[in-house]
Amino acid sequence: MKALMTTWLGALLLMFGALAHAQSDLTIEITRGSDRATPIAIVPFAADGEELPEDVAQIISDDLQRSGYFEPLPRDAMYDQPSTGDEVRFGQWNALDVRYLVVGQVSRGGDGYRIRYELMDVSGESRMIGENVTAGGDELRGGAHYISDQIFEAITGIRGAFSTRIAYVTAQGTDDDMQFALYVADADGHNSQQVLSSREPILSPAWSPDGRRLAYVSFETERPAIYVQDVNTGQRARLASFDGINGAPAWSPDGRRLAMTLSKDGQPDIYVMDVGSRNLERITNNSSIDTEPAWSPDGDSLIFTSDRSGGPQIYRYSFGSGESERLTFTGNYNARGRISPDGESLFLIHRSNEGYQVARQDMDSGRLVVLSDSRLDESPSVAPNGTMVIFATQQGNNGVLGAVSADGRASYRLPSAQGDVREPAWSPFLN
Amino acid sequence: MQFKSHARILAIALSLALVAGCSSTGGSRDGSMDGTDANGGAGSGAAGSGQVSGSGVSGDRSGQQADGRIPEVRTIYFDFDRDSIRSEFESVLVAHARYLRSNGNARVVLQGHTDERGTREYNMALGERRANAVKRFLEVQGVSPSQLEVVSYGEERLAERGGSDDAHAKNRRVVFAY
Numbered sequence: 324m325k326a327l328m329t330t331w332l333g334a335l336l337l338m339f340g341a342l343a344h345a346q347s348d349l350t351i352e353i354t355r356g357s358d359r360a361t362p363i364a365i366v367p368f369a370a371d372g373e374e375l376p377e378d379v380a381q382i383i384s385d386d387l388q389r390s391g392y393f394e395p396l397p398r399d400a401m402y403d404q405p406s407t408g409d410e411v412r413f414g415q416w417n418a419l420d421v422r423y424l425v426v427g428q429v430s431r432g433g434d435g436y437r438i439r440y441e442l443m444d445v446s447g448e449s450r451m452i453g454e455n456v457t458a459g460g461d462e463l464r465g466g467a468h469y470i471s472d473q474i475f476e477a478i479t480g481i482r483g484a485f486s487t488r489i490a491y492v493t494a495q496g497t498d499d500d501m502q503f504a505l506y507v508a509d510a511d512g513h514n515s516q517q518v519l520s521s522r523e524p525i526l527s528p529a530w531s532p533d534g535r536r537l538a539y540v541s542f543e544t545e546r547p548a549i550y551v552q553d554v555n556t557g558q559r560a561r562l563a564s565f566d567g568i569n570g571a572p573a574w575s576p577d578g579r580r581l582a583m584t585l586s587k588d589g590q591p592d593i594y595v596m597d598v599g600s601r602n603l604e605r606i607t608n609n610s611s612i613d614t615e616p617a618w619s620p621d622g623d624s625l626i627f628t629s630d631r632s633g634g635p636q637i638y639r640y641s642f643g644s645g646e647s648e649r650l651t652f653t654g655n656y657n658a659r660g661r662i663s664p665d666g667e668s669l670f671l672i673h674r675s676n677e678g679y680q681v682a683r684q685d686m687d688s689g690r691l692v693v694l695s696d697s698r699l700d701e702s703p704s705v706a707p708n709g710t711m712v713i714f715a716t717q718q719g720n721n722g723v724l725g726a727v728s729a730d731g732r733a734s735y736r737l738p739s740a741q742g743d744v745r746e747p748a749w750s751p752f753l754n
Numbered sequence: 755m756q757f758k759s760h761a762r763i764l765a766i767a768l769s770l771a772l773v774a775g776c777s778s779t780g781g782s783r784d785g786s787m788d789g790t791d792a793n794g795g796a797g798s799g800a801a802g803s804g805q806v807s808g809s810g811v812s813g814d815r816s817g818q819q820a821d822g823r824i825p826e827v828r829t830i831y832f833d834f835d836r837d838s839i840r841s842e843f844e845s846v847l848v849a850h851a852r853y854l855r856s857n858g859n860a861r862v863v864l865q866g867h868t869d870e871r872g873t874r875e876y877n878m879a880l881g882e883r884r885a886n887a888v889k890r891f892l893e894v895q896g897v898s899p900s901q902l903e904v905v906s907y908g909e910e911r912l913a914e915r916g917g918s919d920d921a922h923a924k925n926r927r928v929v930f931a932y
Contacts, residue, residue, distance in 0.1 A: 498913045524910035526874055545863075546905060547878075568882055568906060571875040584875060591879045612879040628876055635876055659873040672873050679871060699917070701873055720916050746874070 347493050347504065349512030349724065349737035349744065351389060355696075357732035360394035361478070363387060364421045367398065368438070369406035369428040375463065379429055379438060382467035383474065385511065386485040389726075390475065390710060391733025396421055408441040413448045421445050423478060427470075435459040438466050442474050451477050464513060469754070484708040485510060488750040490518070490528040490537055491724060495742035502742075505539060507554060510706075510749070512737045518554065527571050528748045531578050537748075538562070538572035538581055549583055551598070562596060573616045573625075582606070582616035582625055593627050593640070606640055607647065613638075615659045620666050626650065628658040637671055651684060653691040659702065662686075663709045668729065670694075670703045670712050681714050681727060694731035704749045705729075715745040822857055825849040828930040830888070831923060834869075837880075837887045847888065850930055851895035858898070864888050865929040866906040867913070869922035878908035888928045 365384040387393035396419060405411045406428045416424050427440035435458050442452040452473060458466030465486065472483030487510045495502045503525045508515035519525060523542035530537060531551075538551045547569045552559035563569040567586035574581060581596045585603075593606040593616045607613040611631040618625055625640045629647075637651040637660040651657035656674030663670065666686065673682035673691060678698030684691040697716040704713050709729060716725045718736065722743030727734040737744070830843040839847060854860055866885030868877040885904040893899055914921040 497915055498911050501911060524907060526910060542907070542910070567904065568878055570878050584879070586879070586882060591882065612876065612883075614879050615873065615875045628873070635872075656872070658876050674872075679873075699871065717917070 346515050347506050347508075347517070347739055347741070347744075348515045349491075349508060349739055351385065351512060351735055351737055353388065353733075353735045354725075355732070355734040356388070356394060357391040357728065357730075359732060360388075360392060361423070362396060362419075362421050363393045363423040363425070363478075364396040364401060364416060364419070365425040366401060366404050366406070366427075368426075368440070371428070371430050373429075373431065375429055375436075376461075377463040377467065379427070379463060379467045379470070380425070382464055382511075383425060383471045386468060386471035387475065389511070389733075389735055390485075391728040391730075392475070392479055392710075407439075408443055408450045408453065411443055413443075413445055416445045423451075423474075425470075425474060429463070432457060436463055436466065438463075438470065440470050442477055464509065468509070468511075472754075481710060482708050482752070484706045484710065484749075484752065486754055487707060487752060488534075489704075489713060489724075490530065490539075490746075490748040490750070491744055492525050492528065492746040493739060493742050493744055494524075494722070505537070507537075507750075518552065518557075526746050528746060529572050529574055530748055530750045531574050532576055532751055533578055534751050534753045538574065540570050540572065549581070551581075562598070562601065567591075568614075571615050573618060575618050576620060576622040582618065584614040584616065593625065595625075617661050619662050620664055626660045626662060626669070628660070637669065650686075650689075651691070652689065653684070657682075657684075657691075661703055661705050661712075663705055663729070664707060665709055668709070670705055670729075672700055672703065681712055681725075683712075683729065683731075692731065694727045694729075695725065695734070697725060700725070702746050704747050706749050707752045711749075713747040713749050715747060822853070824860075824932050825853055825930075828932075829927050832884055832926040832928070834922070834926065837884045839887060839891055844891075847891050848895065851892050851897050854892065854897045854901050855895070858901070860932065861901050861903070863903045863905050863931040865931050866904065866908075867911065867925055867927050867929070868909050869925040870909045870912060870917075871922070872909075874908055874910070878906050878910075881906035881908045884926075885928050 365380045367380045384395040388395050402415055405426050422445055424443040424445055430437050438456040441450055444451050456466050456469060468485040471485040475483035488507050489510055490507045493504045502522060504520040505518040505525050505528060506515045507518055521541060521543045526540050528537050528539040535555060536551050536553050540547050541550055548564035549562045549569045549572050550559050551562055563583060565585050565587035568584055568591050570584040572581050572583045579598055581598055583594055584591050585594050590610055592608055592613050595604045595606055611629055613627055613629045615628040616625045623642055626637055628635050629638050634655040635658040636649055637657050638647045638649050640647045654673055658672050660669050660671040669684040669686055671682055672679050675693055679700050680693045681695040681700050681703050682691050682693045699717045701715040711726050711728055713724055713726045715722060722745045724737040724744050724747050827846045830846055864885040866881030868881045882904060885906055889902050889904055892902060912925050914924045
């Protein structure tokens, strides 16, 4: 595990060393905590008297709280700050109604850090995990997210997604005096790195399933075109620049094909391009708008937005039958669908009496539930473990990113210090 | 070319109902579509943009034919939920059609825009629908399709920020970019 961790952090360093240094970090504001969150205590990690650049326990605590699954105990409520499992007096934590406890130490080791942590079950008075983690010199945050992943999975049985990344677009200005930039950052908004900047619009970033490439739409030639860029090397290719719309790229689960919207043959329709050969297959063909394709996790079907029935609704095209069927029937505006990794939920933008909101529709029952409490939501993107949805919304007159748990119980926001933030795309698992 | 057959079909539709404008594929819908919201937005937007077009168009009529200058009014606005040409902007389009017919080498990009409500890629399609409505109008007026190109920006380049009805109305537009 130690070796694996080292390799992974090394890869991350390589991956982002090549990128530009411009930063646009996002901060986190918790807007709603879940009433079903499990109480947990993450004790500050001992550090041998050394001043550390990052507070590892705080990063873990923030990760777990953000998920909505956990309610970390405030530090000032802790009577004691043990750093090893042997020092833990369970009765004391039991009295604080804490179900789980995380203790640890950080020390200098080699070129970086050695982190030792233990996860304790308070009521069972037992140790669930104990592990040593090594992290590169400036990868303490990555080490902390890795530990969050292990804790999350040990307790919930769900794979953690704290070591993932997000892509997003920033924008400033109006009309023909604008500045756009595409960024990638850690899932908690830190370590942002600029991938592309332009005075023309950038939108619809989409991660390849291996997490190495981003497909996106850029107007840098004053016409929309779809590009694929290697986030490691910065190398990129223009895949589609037909007359009219070139939009909404979506990777197939095997990473070999891109679904996209093209209007080169008249109205916007869905096409699938083989990324290797660039061969195009036309999927829909009618006089209405068909756009915003997304693949089912098994790759057997595509969902997309169409106004063939009047207003926008979500449809599903099956590659087997070649037929499309309508999936959404609640209300007169349902668009930009994304299917959860388990295939059971459809996340989308639904227009309610309140406005445009993130909603989840159960694939079996068809029942639709609004998840967000904002009014101008766009671009939902599901975490690879299916527990959270990140989306774009507005706070005042500024575009910010929001996230809501799949059950709607917990939510947080990631505002930017400057300009609008929009078009979030949650990466796949990277480790 | 694809455009020609398209234009021919639409020329028939347009000649039947030129004033109403052509909306062959149904209304375009940015954002909310309930009439209450739309009325306020369209009303205030019409007032604002009407003043601009009024002075601009009269200027064109006097000077445009003589010196062949590009008409000054290069933005027209759309009602909420619509891609039909508002009657007050027909004279603007006619002036551009006249200019393009008499300047065969001139080319224009018709930039379609929507307001910020709704999803981005769907709005991209709606912006294209608006720009296409202008393109069809110009083709019916005898402008060569080779002089016209449509580029939709959807909601990516708002003319005015903020969620007011007035801002929404100013964002629902097609811009002539020569």
